[in-house]
Amino acid sequence: MPKDVQVGPEIQDRLNKLAEKYQASGQELLDFLDGLLYQDYNTYWDYIHLDTLLSLQTPVTDIPDEEIFIMYHQITELYFKLSLHEFEQLAADDKPSAASLTTKLERVNRYFEALTHSFGVMEQGMDRQQFLKFRMSLIPASGFQSVQYRLIELCATDMINLVDKDMRDSMRGQEPSEEAMFEYIYWKKGATIADSGHKTLTLKQFEKKYADMIVRHAKRFRSLNLWQKYLLLSEEEQNDQALIDQMRLLDLNVNVYWPLQHYKTSVVYLARRPMDVRATGGTNWQKYLPPRFQKRIFYPQLWTTQEKEEWGKSWVNEVLEEVRKNMASRQ
Numbered sequence: 438m439p440k441d442v443q444v445g446p447e448i449q450d451r452l453n454k455l456a457e458k459y460q461a462s463g464q465e466l467l468d469f470l471d472g473l474l475y476q477d478y479n480t481y482w483d484y485i486h487l488d489t490l491l492s493l494q495t496p497v498t499d500i501p502d503e504e505i506f507i508m509y510h511q512i513t514e515l516y517f518k519l520s521l522h523e524f525e526q527l528a529a530d531d532k533p534s535a536a537s538l539t540t541k542l543e544r545v546n547r548y549f550e551a552l553t554h555s556f557g558v559m560e561q562g563m564d565r566q567q568f569l570k571f572r573m574s575l576i577p578a579s580g581f582q583s584v585q586y587r588l589i590e591l592c593a594t595d596m597i598n599l600v601d602k603d604m605r606d607s608m609r610g611q612e613p614s615e616e617a618m619f620e621y622i623y624w625k626k627g628a629t630i631a632d633s634g635h636k637t638l639t640l641k642q643f644e645k646k647y648a649d650m651i652v653r654h655a656k657r658f659r660s661l662n663l664w665q666k667y668l669l670l671s672e673e674e675q676n677d678q679a680l681i682d683q684m685r686l687l688d689l690n691v692n693v694y695w696p697l698q699h700y701k702t703s704v705v706y707l708a709r710r711p712m713d714v715r716a717t718g719g720t721n722w723q724k725y726l727p728p729r730f731q732k733r734i735f736y737p738q739l740w741t742t743q744e745k746e747e748w749g750k751s752w753v754n755e756v757l758e759e760v761r762k763n764m765a766s767r768q
């Protein structure tokens with residue numbers, strides 16, 4: 438039998454505090470001590486739900502590299518969730534400062550940098566012939582249907598900046614509703630069949646599941662998005678260079694670097710002379726994915742006219758040159 442515990446001043450202090458805590462909500466300390474007695478130790482595997490996590494990879498073919506494809510999409514969605522977690526905290530802060538916005542933005546930027554750098558898992562990490570086979574079993578599912586990606590955009594900027602670039606300026610002065618802007622959101626063009634103007638099945642299914650939720654989110658973030666939080670700052674804080682740098686970096690990470698890395702990867706798998714391979718979402722992806730075509734810019738006020746005109750161009754040119762070389766070597 439273990440000896441009786443000596444209740445010294447430290448233990449007594451904790452017991453008093455616990456008793457106070459439970460009494461405040463009409464509970465008995467003794468009941469909770471009993472609970473502790475029977476409670477099992479925490480384990481790593483239960484805490485992070487490891488078994489569940491590792492059971493979520495369910496390929497639809499028996500082609501080995503399909504599992505890589507699934508897992509990397511899941512990893513990406515977790516990073517998207519981390520980003521949304523930061524934007525939710527920003528939204529909840531009604532007295533933001535340049536320092537608080539900068540800290541949160543640094544986190545989101547780190548997540549997107551991790552994603553851009555790790556995209557090689559897709560770009561180089563799968564056997565192209567295996568990919569071209571298993572992708573046929575995935576039609577019409579596409580990363581295009583990633584709702585978290587769309588939610589991040591709406592957390593980062595005013596919705597008007599996500600309207601198709603041909604409609605953006607004419608709508609800007611009209612105080613449009615979220616429903617009106619949703620009609621012309623840039624990504625619809627990316628999932629519309631150019632010849633007929635019809636929506637692809639990928640888009641129809643996505644809208645059926647998420648349109649209402651996206652519009653609700655857009656309404657909520659009308660006053661809570663990052664740009665609106667920035668406008669709450671004093672003039673001096675708005676000029677804080679560290680904050681401006683992080684906002685500009687976010688614009689590049691989400692609207693240039695990640696999309697270009699993704700585009701580069703699509704070329705590796707789908708580009709083939711004389712006809713490119715059809716994408717699973719059925720889009721004209723070559724005319725849609727490169728960032729220079731959409732000119733998505735979260736913070737147009739933070740860029741010069743020239744920078745906006747040449748949105749990501751020098752880097753785009755470098756990447757396209759690399760892409761061209763790769764294609765030439767595969768002909």
Ligand code: HEM
Pocket residue numbers: 509510513514559578579580581582583586624627696699702703706707716717718719720721722725726
């Ligand atoms: C071999 C790897 C990949 C290829 C070949 C590929 C290909 C494509 C293509 C062709 C599109 C245009 C829509 C369509 O027709 O389907 C697209 C869109 C998209 N994909 Fe991927 N993708 C790959 C990996 C990923 C990964 C890992 C993610 C992470 C979630 C992702 C997320 C997206 C998103 C968010 C869009 C919409 C982009 C936008 O609207 O600008 N893709 N993808």
